[in-house]
């Protein structure tokens with residue numbers, strides 16, 4: 001049976017996701033990162049690829065799940081998805097499709113769209129409210145609002161700021 005990750009484990013995996021987010025920012029992209037962990041082992045780490053790959057669907061979570069490659073259903077069902085920002089509906093949908101039972105969120109003050117849906121479907125969602133994740137997003141929204149609004153499917157004039 002899978003061992004539950006401790007608070008220290010959660011922090012360590014979130015740190016990896018934050019590294020990915022910072023790397024993405026340094027590449028000129030959206031500073032959101034994610035990590036997929038199966039029973040304490042990192043399967044993949046990734047970040048938003050909107051700018052880097054010109055991708056419309058590779059958010060941090062979907063990039064990470066894509067990088068993990070094809071996995072059996074049983075592996076997803078014992079995995080935890082760590083993400084620096086609360087997932088959008090597309091990423092939450094991917095987690096739901098594969099039956100990932102737990103999502104650990106760095107922060108949800110900048111954006112929150114799917115936590116009720118995830119919980120309603122039995123996914124455990126833990127929000128760590130990490131100051132570094134918030135700082136990455138605050139800088140993003142101020143300095144690269146066009147890329148951010150594009151990422152969440154709104155016009156930049158529609159962003160609440």
Ligand SMILES: [Zn+2]
Pocket residue numbers: 059060061087088089090091092
């Ligand atoms: Zn997403």
